[in-house]
Amino acid sequence: MATADARQRGGLPNPDVATYEAVNRDVLKVLSRPGRGWWVLFAMAAAGVAVFLGSWFYQIYQGIGVSGLNAPVGWGVYITTFVFWVGIAHSGTLISAILFLFRAPWRQAIYRASEAMTVFAVMTAGLFPLIHVGRVWHAYWLIPYPNSRFLWPNFRSPLVWDVFAITTYFTVSAVFFYLGTIPDLAAARDQARGLRKKFYQIISLGWRGTDREWHHFSKAYIYLAALATPLVLSVHSVVSWDFAMAIVPGWHTTIFAPYFVAGAIFSGVALVITLAVPMRKYFGLEDYLTVKHFEAMAKLCLLTSSIVLYAYMTEYFLAWYSGEPPERGSFWNRVFGHYWWANWIMLTCNGLIPLMLWFKRVRRSISALFVISIFINIGMWFERYVIIVTSLSHEYEPWAWGLYRPSYVEMGILLGSFAWFGFWFLLFTRLLPPVAIAEMKEVVPPPMSSRKEAAT
Amino acid sequence: MIMPRRRQGHRGFFALFEHLDSTIEACKALRAAGHKGFRAYAPLPEHHLLEEGLALKHSPVRVFTLAGAMTGAATGFAFTTWTSMDWPLVTGGKPVFSIPAYVVIAFELAILFGALSTVIGLFINAGLPNLRRMVAYHPECSNGSFGVYITAPPAQAEAVKRILSGFDPAELREDPEGFDV
Numbered sequence: 227m228a229t230a231d232a233r234q235r236g237g238l239p240n241p242d243v244a245t246y247e248a249v250n251r252d253v254l255k256v257l258s259r260p261g262r263g264w265w266v267l268f269a270m271a272a273a274g275v276a277v278f279l280g281s282w283f284y285q286i287y288q289g290i291g292v293s294g295l296n297a298p299v300g301w302g303v304y305i306t307t308f309v310f311w312v313g314i315a316h317s318g319t320l321i322s323a324i325l326f327l328f329r330a331p332w333r334q335a336i337y338r339a340s341e342a343m344t345v346f347a348v349m350t351a352g353l354f355p356l357i358h359v360g361r362v363w364h365a366y367w368l369i370p371y372p373n374s375r376f377l378w379p380n381f382r383s384p385l386v387w388d389v390f391a392i393t394t395y396f397t398v399s400a401v402f403f404y405l406g407t408i409p410d411l412a413a414a415r416d417q418a419r420g421l422r423k424k425f426y427q428i429i430s431l432g433w434r435g436t437d438r439e440w441h442h443f444s445k446a447y448i449y450l451a452a453l454a455t456p457l458v459l460s461v462h463s464v465v466s467w468d469f470a471m472a473i474v475p476g477w478h479t480t481i482f483a484p485y486f487v488a489g490a491i492f493s494g495v496a497l498v499i500t501l502a503v504p505m506r507k508y509f510g511l512e513d514y515l516t517v518k519h520f521e522a523m524a525k526l527c528l529l530t531s532s533i534v535l536y537a538y539m540t541e542y543f544l545a546w547y548s549g550e551p552p553e554r555g556s557f558w559n560r561v562f563g564h565y566w567w568a569n570w571i572m573l574t575c576n577g578l579i580p581l582m583l584w585f586k587r588v589r590r591s592i593s594a595l596f597v598i599s600i601f602i603n604i605g606m607w608f609e610r611y612v613i614i615v616t617s618l619s620h621e622y623e624p625w626a627w628g629l630y631r632p633s634y635v636e637m638g639i640l641l642g643s644f645a646w647f648g649f650w651f652l653l654f655t656r657l658l659p660p661v662a663i664a665e666m667k668e669v670v671p672p673p674m675s676s677r678k679e680a681a682t
Numbered sequence: 683m684i685m686p687r688r689r690q691g692h693r694g695f696f697a698l699f700e701h702l703d704s705t706i707e708a709c710k711a712l713r714a715a716g717h718k719g720f721r722a723y724a725p726l727p728e729h730h731l732l733e734e735g736l737a738l739k740h741s742p743v744r745v746f747t748l749a750g751a752m753t754g755a756a757t758g759f760a761f762t763t764w765t766s767m768d769w770p771l772v773t774g775g776k777p778v779f780s781i782p783a784y785v786v787i788a789f790e791l792a793i794l795f796g797a798l799s800t801v802i803g804l805f806i807n808a809g810l811p812n813l814r815r816m817v818a819y820h821p822e823c824s825n826g827s828f829g830v831y832i833t834a835p836p837a838q839a840e841a842v843k844r845i846l847s848g849f850d851p852a853e854l855r856e857d858p859e860g861f862d863v
Contacts, residue, residue, distance in 0.1 A: 246725055246826035370765075378765035382776060382783040390790040398797045405801065408810075409824070413725070416821035432812030434819050436863065437722040437736050439808045444727040445741035446804035450797055453751070457793045464786060667726040673826065675701040675850070 242513035246667050253410075253661045254417050256509045260656055263508060268652050274645020281638030282357055290360030292635045299618045299630035304358035306610040307640050310493070311351035311647070312392070312465050313486070313606060316458055317494025318344025319399055322406070323454035326447075332522045334669055335514045338410075338662040339505065340498045341403045346650040347494075348396040350643050357639060384467040391464035398457055402450050408433050409443070410659040425657075462490040469613065475556035476617030479544065485537035492530035492576070493606035495523050499599035501651065503592055505660065514661050517590050524589040527602065531580035534609075538577065552622050559620040560612060564629055568612050575605020687814075692833040692860030695842055697851040698820050702728060705828035708849040709735035712832060715845060721863050723820070723829035731828070743803040750799025751792045758788030818863045820853070827852065833860030 243249060285292050295302050318340040325333040356362045368389050370379045379386050412433035415426035433439060466486035469477040499520065506515040545557035560569045579601045582588045589595070620627050632640075654660065699705040705722060709731070712720055724731055732738050762784040770778045804810065818831045834842045839856075847854055 250825045370761075372765075377769055377771070380773060381762040381766060381787055382773065382780050387783075387786040387790075390787055394790045394794040397794060401797055401801055405804070409725075413824040416824045431810050432814065432816070433810070434812070434816070434863075435723050435725060435823050437724070437732055437738065439810070440724060440727040441732050441738045442741045442743050442804050442808040444729075444732075445743045446747075446800050449744060449747040449800050453747070453793050453796050453800070456789075460786075460789060460793075464790075664726045672702040672728065673700055674703050 242516060243666070243670055246670060246673065249661075249663055249666045249670060250413055250417070252511065252513065253659050253663050253666070254414055256511070256660055257414060257418075257422075257656060257658075261508075264652065264656070267648070271645045271649040271652055274642050275649050277638050278642020278646050281635045281642060285357070285360070285635050285639075286362060292633060294631050294633045294636060296628075296630070298621060298626050298628045299615055301358075301614050301618060302630050303611075303632045303636040303640055304354050306607065306614050307643055308351050308354035308358070309465055309486075309610045309614075310607045311347045311354070311643065312395075313462065313490035313493045313610075314497050315344045315347035315351065315395070315399070315494065316462055316487070316490035317498055318342070318347070319402070319454050319458045320491050320494065321498070322402065323451040323458065326451045327455060330522075331669055332519050334665045335516070335519050335661060336498060336502060336523070337665070338406070338658075339502060339660050340494070341399070341406065342651065342654045342658070342660075343494075343498060343501060344399045345396075345403050346647050346654070347497075348392065348399060349650065350647045352392060352396060353643070353646075384464065384471045387464045388468055391461045395457060395461045398450075398454055402454055405443075405447065405450065406662060406665075407658055409435060409664040410662060413663050414659055459487055462487045469617075474617050474621055475550070475552040476541075476545075476560070476613065476620075479541065481537055481540055481544075485534070485541075488530045488533035488537065489576075489606060489609060492527060492534055493603060495526045495530065496599040496602035496606070499523055499527070499595050500603065503596040503599075505655065506592075509655070509660070511661060514666065517592065520592055520595055521586075521589045524583050524595055527580060527599075528583040528589075531576060531583070531602075535577040538573065556617055556620050560616045563616065563620065565612065565616045565619070568608050569616070572605050572608040572612050575601045576609060579605070687862040689833050689860040689862055692835055693839050694818055694831065694833050694857035694860040695839075695846060696818060696820060696853075696855040696857070697830045697846040697849075698822055698853040698855075699828045699830070699849065700826075700852050702731065702828060704849040704851075705830060706731055706735040708830050708846060708851075711845050711848070712830070712842075713737070715841070717832060717834070717842070720830060720832035721818070723823035723831070725824050725826060725828075728828075741807065743800060743807055746803025746806075747796050747800045750802075751796030753799075754795030755788045755792035757795065758791035759784055761791075762787050817857070817861045820855075831863055833862075 243252070293302065293304070295304075318337075321333050321340045322337045322344075325337075355368070356365045359365070370381075370386065370389070372378050381387075408430055411426050411430035412435065415423060415430050418426050463483035463486065466482035470479060470482035472478065502515050502520070502523075506512055542557055542561075545553045548554070559565075579598055582594070582598065588598070615630050619629055697708065699708065705724075709720070709722055713736075722731055722736055763779055766778050766780075772778060820827070820829050823829045830846065832842055832846075843854070843856070
C-alpha cells in the first residue's frame with residue numbers, strides 16, 4: 227500500500243477525486259445500476275457460452291476427430307488458445323503485485339479490474355487442456371498420483387510442471403484477488419440493503435477496518451505480492467518450456483522463457499486497455515481511469531512490444547546463424563510458407579502497429595489505444611498459432627510434413643472462450659467493486675482538521 | 683450468529699472522527715493516559731495511524747509466509763525424489779534424481795504453500811473471518827471517517843469520555859456494555 231510515500235514522491239495523485247466519500251459513492255454506484263447495455267452484453271456472453279458448451283459437448287460426443295488435430299500437427303487451436311489466455315492472465319498479477327512492490331502509484335485505479343481479468347483468464351485457460359485431451363472424463367489423470375502399477379508421473383516432463391504451475395497460479399491469484407477485495411466488500415456491505423447486504427456480509431468476512439485487521443492485512447498483502455512476483459515470471463516460463471524442452475525446430479531455444487513472459491505481459495496489458503476503455507465510459511469512471519493511467523499502460527505495451535519484436539528478430543537471426551537446415555527451413559516456412567499470412571499478421575500487429583505508441587498523442591488518445599489494443603490481442607493469438615502450428619507442420623523429415631486446418635468445432639470453442647471470459651467479467655463488474663476503494667483512498671489526500679492545516 | 687464477547691462490568695465508547703490527525707492525536711492521548719486494548723478504525727491502511735497513533739510492532743504474518751514457503755519447497759523436493767526413487771526408471775538417459783527438473787516443482791509448491799499459509803497467518807492474527815454480530819462498529823468507517831473504540835470500567839468512564847471529546851469527534855456513542863474487539 228504505497229500510501230504517504232507515493233504522495234510525497236510526487237507520484238500520481240488523483241486530482242479528479244477529492245474525498246474518500248467520493249470514492250465510495252462513485253465506485254459503489256457501479257454495483258447498483260446495471261442498465262440496458264450491460265444486459266445486452268450479458269445476453270451476448272451467455273449465448274457465446276452456449277456456443278462454447280455446445281461445441282465442446284459435440285466434441286465429447288463425437289470424439290476428438292471432429293477437431294482438425296492429426297499427425298503431424300497434434301497441437302492446434304486449443305493449445306494456442308490455452309497459451310493465449312495464460313498470457314492474458316499475466317498482466318493482472320504484474321499490475322497488482324510487481325507494480326505494487328515498485329510502488330507505482332498509477333496501478334491503484336486499474337489493478338482490481340486487471341486482477342479479476344487474471345482470475346477469469348486462468349479459469350478460461352484451464353479448460354483448454356481438458357478440451358484438448360479429448361476424453362475429459364479422464365481429466366483427473368492430471369493430478370499427480372500413482373497409476374495402477376504404482377508408477378508415478380514423470381516429474382522431468384514439462385507437462386507435469388505445467389500442471390503445478392497453472393494450479394498454483396490460479397490458486398494464488400484467486401487468493402490475492404479475493405483478499406484485496408475484502409475491505410471493499412465491507413464498504414459495499416455498509417451501503418447495501420436487503421439480499422445484497424446479506425451477500426456482502428458473508429463474503430466480507432466481518433471486516434471492520436480495525437487497526438489490528440489493517441496492520442496484518444497490509445503485511446500479508448506485501449508478502450503475497452512478493453510471492454506472486456516470481457510466480458508470474460515462472461508460470462509463463464514453464465508454459466514456454468512445454469515447447470522449448472522439445473526438439474521441434476522453432477521451439478527448442480533458450481530465449482523462449484523471457485520471450486513468452488514479455489509477450490504475456492504485452493497481451494495482458496493490451497486486454498486491460500480493451501476492457502478498461504468501455505468500463506470507464508459505461509460506468510462513468512473517467513475520474514478514476516484517467517488519461518495518465520492509459521498513457522502508463524501504453525508505455526508498458528511499448529516496452530514489451532519492443533522486447534517481443536527483438537525476440538522475433540533474434541529467432542530469425544539464430545535460425546540463419548545456426549546453419550541447421552531444419553531450423554532454417556522451419557523459419558523460412560514461417561515467413562514464406564503455407565502459414566505466411568499468420569506470421570505477417572503477428573509481425574504487423576505485435577511489432578509494427580505498436581510502434582505508433584512512440585507518439586505521445588497516440589498514447590494519450592483513448593480511442594487510438596482501444597483500437598491498437600485489439601490489434602495487439604489479435605497479433606498475440608497469432609503469435610502462439612505461428613509458434614505451435616507452423617513448427618509442428620514442418621519438422622525434420624519432409625515426408626512427415628503436413629498441414630492443419632482448424633475445424634468449425636475448434637473455432638466455436640475459440641470464440642466461445644471469449645464469451646466465457648466475458649460472462650465472468652460482466653458478473654464481476656456487477657457484484658464486486660471494480661475499482662479498489664481502499665487503495666484509491668491512498669492516493670486521495672486524507673481529511674485533516676483545520677487546526678492542522680493552519681499549523682502547516 | 684455467534685455473540686460478541688462481553689467485557690464484564692465495562693462500558694463501550696465509540697468515537698467517530700472526520701479527520702485523520704485528530705484520530706491519531708486521540709489514540710496518542712489514550713495511550714498517554716495508560717489505556718490499552720482500544721481499537722482504531724480506518725477506511726484504508728493509514729500508516730501514520732498504525733505507526734504513530736498505535737505504535738504497532740512487527741506483524742507475525744511474515745513467519746507464516748516463511749514457514750509455508752520453506753515447507754512447500756521441502757515438500758516439492760521430497761515428493762519428486764521419493765516418487766522417482768520409488769521405481770527408478772531411467773528416461774532419456776537422464777539421472778533418476780534430476781535436480782533442475784525438480785526445482786520447478788519445489789518452486790511452485792513453495793509459492794503455493796507460502797501464499798496459503800500467509801492467508802492462514804492473516805486470518806489467525808487479524809481474527810478473520812469475524813462471524814460475530816457487528817458491535818463496536820460504525821458503517822462510516824468504511825466510507826470516509828475514522829473511529830476509536832474503547833471499553834472502560836464505570837470509574838474511568840468520565841475520564842475516557844473527556845479525552846475522546848477533546849478531539850472533536852463527529853459522534854461519541856456510549857454503549858452500556860463493553861465488548862472485546
